[in-house]
Amino acid sequence: MKLSAAEEASKAGGGLPFQIRGSLQTLLSLKILRPDDPAFFTGLVEKVAHAPDFFRNAPIVLDGGAVKAKSPDCLAEIVERLKEHRVVPVGLQNGSAAWNDAAVELGLAIFGAGGASVDDPTVAGRGAAAAKPAPTGRPGRVVREPVRGGQQVVAAEGDLVVMAPVSSGAEVAAAGHIHVYAPLRGRAFAGMNGDEQAMIFCEQLHAELLSIAGIHLVSEEIDPRLLGKRVRVTLVAERLKVEPLP
Amino acid sequence: MRFFDWFRLSRRRDDSADKARERLTVLVALDRQGGGGPDFLPLLQKELLEVIRKYVEIDQDKVNVDFQSGTGFSTLEVNVELPNRLLEARAS
Amino acid sequence: MSKVIVVTSGKGGVGKTTSAAAIGTALALRGKKTVIIDFDVGLRNLDLIMGCERRVVFDFINVINDGIRLNQALIKDKRVENLSILPTSQTRDKDALSQEGVEKVIDELRKEFDYIICDSPAGIEKGAYMALYHADEAIVVTNPEVSSVRDSDRILGILSSKSKRAEHGDAPVKTHLLLTRYDLDRVQRGEMLKLDDVLEILAIPVLGVIPQCGSVLQASNLGMPVVLDDKSKAGQAYKDAAARLLGEDIELRFVNPEKRGLVDWLFRRSA
Numbered sequence: 328m329k330l331s332a333a334e335e336a337s338k339a340g341g342g343l344p345f346q347i348r349g350s351l352q353t354l355l356s357l358k359i360l361r362p363d364d365p366a367f368f369t370g371l372v373e374k375v376a377h378a379p380d381f382f383r384n385a386p387i388v389l390d391g392g393a394v395k396a397k398s399p400d401c402l403a404e405i406v407e408r409l410k411e412h413r414v415v416p417v418g419l420q421n422g423s424a425a426w427n428d429a430a431v432e433l434g435l436a437i438f439g440a441g442g443a444s445v446d447d448p449t450v451a452g453r454g455a456a457a458a459k460p461a462p463t464g465r466p467g468r469v470v471r472e473p474v475r476g477g478q479q480v481v482a483a484e485g486d487l488v489v490m491a492p493v494s495s496g497a498e499v500a501a502a503g504h505i506h507v508y509a510p511l512r513g514r515a516f517a518g519m520n521g522d523e524q525a526m527i528f529c530e531q532l533h534a535e536l537l538s539i540a541g542i543h544l545v546s547e548e549i550d551p552r553l554l555g556k557r558v559r560v561t562l563v564a565e566r567l568k569v570e571p572l573p
Numbered sequence: 574m575r576f577f578d579w580f581r582l583s584r585r586r587d588d589s590a591d592k593a594r595e596r597l598t599v600l601v602a603l604d605r606q607g608g609g610g611p612d613f614l615p616l617l618q619k620e621l622l623e624v625i626r627k628y629v630e631i632d633q634d635k636v637n638v639d640f641q642s643g644t645g646f647s648t649l650e651v652n653v654e655l656p657n658r659l660l661e662a663r664a665s
Numbered sequence: 666m667s668k669v670i671v672v673t674s675g676k677g678g679v680g681k682t683t684s685a686a687a688i689g690t691a692l693a694l695r696g697k698k699t700v701i702i703d704f705d706v707g708l709r710n711l712d713l714i715m716g717c718e719r720r721v722v723f724d725f726i727n728v729i730n731d732g733i734r735l736n737q738a739l740i741k742d743k744r745v746e747n748l749s750i751l752p753t754s755q756t757r758d759k760d761a762l763s764q765e766g767v768e769k770v771i772d773e774l775r776k777e778f779d780y781i782i783c784d785s786p787a788g789i790e791k792g793a794y795m796a797l798y799h800a801d802e803a804i805v806v807t808n809p810e811v812s813s814v815r816d817s818d819r820i821l822g823i824l825s826s827k828s829k830r831a832e833h834g835d836a837p838v839k840t841h842l843l844l845t846r847y848d849l850d851r852v853q854r855g856e857m858l859k860l861d862d863v864l865e866i867l868a869i870p871v872l873g874v875i876p877q878c879g880s881v882l883q884a885s886n887l888g889m890p891v892v893l894d895d896k897s898k899a900g901q902a903y904k905d906a907a908a909r910l911l912g913e914d915i916e917l918r919f920v921n922p923e924k925r926g927l928v929d930w931l932f933r934r935s936a
Contacts, residue, residue: 396817472825472837473821473868474822475822475823475825476815476818476819476822477819477822478825478826491868492868493867494818494822495815495818496815496818497822510865512866548756582908589882589886590886591886592886592888593886593887596713596716596888600713600718615756616727619722619723622722623722623723623737626722630720632720633718633719633720633721633722634719639936
């Protein structure tokens with residue numbers, strides 16, 4: 328209510344010297360699984376170093392869903408290490424009260440319980456996906472116009488079907504599967520709420536980035552023999568698998 | 574081969590670059606006049622030009638507005654250059 | 666039924682103003698009442714390309730902000746009937762363009778003209794948004810070169826989301842590709858993207874392909890839209906493009922190597 332009143336006032340010419348609008352962003356999320364693992368930080372740094380351009384100044388949401396029963400002591404160090412590598416932690420999702428308090432203390436925002444991500448503290452890692460209901464197959468969004476550089480198309484629920492090219496510099500994201508019946512030259516994020524069963528299909532693979540449930544593959548990592556081919560991308564054992572379609 | 578080069582050159586020679594230089598010299602001089610004086614000068618100059626054009630067809634650069642700010646007073650100098658043919662027409 | 670057509674590109678220096686001037690003039694030559702508006706506030710150039718720089722008294726910005734009437738600012742072309750130019754200001758900046766002001770001018774022009782050609786500034790800043798906002802159709806000027814193609818793609822995205830038509834949920838802005846500076850020799854030597862490459866990425870219909878041609882520079886030196894040069898290949902290509910804009914079905918020229926006669930062969934040998 329307040330928002331629309333403010334907008335009306337600003338349209339009238341007087342009004343506020345700013346505008347508040349809702350905006351939808353695709354964010355990376357870092358799921359904390361075993362923070363006490365000695366390889367946690369070395370592994371994290373390695374991952375960031377692998378694609379520095381992708382991570383540079385990128386906002387990231389920390390997901391405490393898998394560790395909320397544990398103590399949030401490690402949070403401060405994770406935040407600090409990420410900042411050292413120019414990744415910007417902006418908030419916490421799926422935290423318990425203790426985790427949320429720790430996050431607020433560190434100046435992080437609290438995100439509402441993120442849709443389909445893991446709720447049960449006892450499940451972590453593989454095998455979890457099979458147990459939870461897949462949010463795919465629900466009616467999603469169909470796009471018939473090309474998705475151009477600088478544009479974002481998001482299907483917050485269900486699948487995304489794009490019947491025109493996705494340009495380099497464009498982003499398509501869906502809670503479920505992503506189908507592109509044309510060249511895919513931009514970035515695709517399937518299973519953006521954590522659905523590990525989500526898949527990406529495209530008619531011609533030239534993607535800059537592929538991601539399923541937050542696990543990603545940058546273009547240099549894609550087998551060059553698959554470039555330009557019709558492919559299916561799946562998440563198998565926490566790695567993206569790109570296979571040609573017959 | 575030389576024959577063909579000569580043939581092409583003599584046929585295609587044009588002086589469009591000279592024309593371009595001529596046009597730019599006038600224009601850049603006009604643009605530079607804009608700076609220095611009060612904000613209303615360019616508009617004043619334009620409105621004067623508009624009024625004069627109701628009676629005489631003259632180009633933009635024929636109305637010159639100059640602003641000099643002194644210590645006790647400032648002067649506004651307006652210089653209008655009328656085309657020759659007009660004066661001749663009046664004289665006859 | 667008047668049409669507002671924006672000539673845009675994202676990237677600078679690809680030939681937007683030359684194209685706006687050429688296509689606007691070609692439409693007027695076909696008997697359509699046409700006005701070309703310069704949206705590049707502070708970097709006025711359309712008047713130079715059209716050769717009316719000495720006739721500018723009032724401009725677009727004076728009409729929006731200073732209570733000057735539109736008819737005082739419109740410059741009627743001396744060579745072509747039905748053609749007018751609305752120059753912009755050389756001294757103000759883009760903030761002088763207000764949404765309501767532009768809208769009022771466009772609405773008034775719609776009453777009088779068949780075609781309103783908006784010559785957009787480069788970039789994706791305010792001036793470019795203002796130029797494309799009211800468009801019914803868009804001519805996306807692109808050079809066969811990677812950065813130009815990418816910027817054109819970006820502009821196409823903005824057209825489909827930020828134009829008035831998009832905001833009001835009307836039929837989308839009709840987009841056309843105008844490929845300029847097309848050098849067939851270099852395309853054949855594999856040094857330059859070919860038309861098909863550009864079409865594959867941008868996926869919009871082609872309005873015209875303008876060959877790389879010295880007559881374009883010569884025309885701008887003289888302040889004459891290149892379509893008024895009957896011998897110019899670029900001029901002919903622009904005339905074809907304007908005819909396609911009017912719905913005529915004309916085959917693309919200058920995209921395939923010409924069959925060379927003996928004289929051409931000799932010239933190539935001697936060059």
